[in-house]
Amino acid sequence: MSVTATEDREFSERQREVLDAALALIVENGSALTMSALARRASCSKETLYKWFGDRDGLLTATVQWQAAKVRGVPLDRERLDREALGSALERFAADWLRVISSSTSVALNRLAVGHAGGDTPDLGSIVLHNGPFAMNRRVRPLLMAGEAAGLLRFEDADAAFHTFFGLVVRDVQIRLLLGEPMSLSADEIAIDARRASQQFLALFGAPEAEMAGQPTPRRI
Known part of the structure; x- marks a missing residue:
């Protein structure tokens, strides 16, 4: 997944919950956001995270897109x-x-x-x-x-x-x-x-x- 992708993505309710957990981790720990930390916080498997977002850059991209989507x-x-x-x-x-x-x-x-x-x-x-x-x-x-x-x-x-x-x-x-x-x-x-x-x-x-x-x-x- 390109880290500069700017398409407006649709996330499922569960994906939004996971991305909210990622945002909370960023607020708390800054650059400490990892797939392992997010899997623990969001109570999901790393395999699911990789399936949804590809890699850490893909996760960061989706996280920023979800935050930006709040500007309707x-x-x-x-x-x-x-x-x-x-x-x-x-x-x-x-x-x-x-x-x-x-x-x-x-x-x-x-x-x-x-x-x-x-x-x-x-x-x-x-x-x-x-x-x-x-x-x-x-x-x-x-x-x-x-x-x-x-x-x-x-x-x-x-x-x-x-x-x-x-x-x-x-x-x-x-x-x-x-x-x-x-x-x-x-x-x-x-x-x-x-x-x-x-x-x-x-x-x-x-x-x-x-x-x-x-x-x-x-x-x-």
Whole structure:
């Protein structure tokens, strides 16, 4: 299994339980995650783990994918997509994202990934990069493209638009947590920050109200 695979995988209930156990071990012990330790914690055989995940890199990839899956994709009704619906969808995605990255689990994963980054072999740094930020780009892109096609958003480069959205949502929260600041975001704070990020994004990339009222022909990519 490629450690940089970024497909959205479906896990069974039992697999999710095992991956939650893996995340708990990473929070508790950092790089001490092994197939043997996980088999003991999750009360399953190593043979089952190898069958499901292939090897330790495959297990780490699945673990990161499961954590990233908690940032849900946003269902779209393209026939009824307007500025309000677009803003609400961006806000929901941003809130999920903030909730996940500020969790103790994600902080532990990212700290471990930074320590592994830049090695000569595929490692957790590469896994987190490809199944974290890169996967978020892929997950929110349909929403950005639907907004652009509906004439609600204007941008020349979808990747650049995503990177701006990333900056507005994540800001310096992640780096402060990684450096040990005792920050705990409440549900209300996450909601406020998510709303602010979506409003700022629409202020930067939203089509002018007059242009939307005139229903211009959307730019096709």
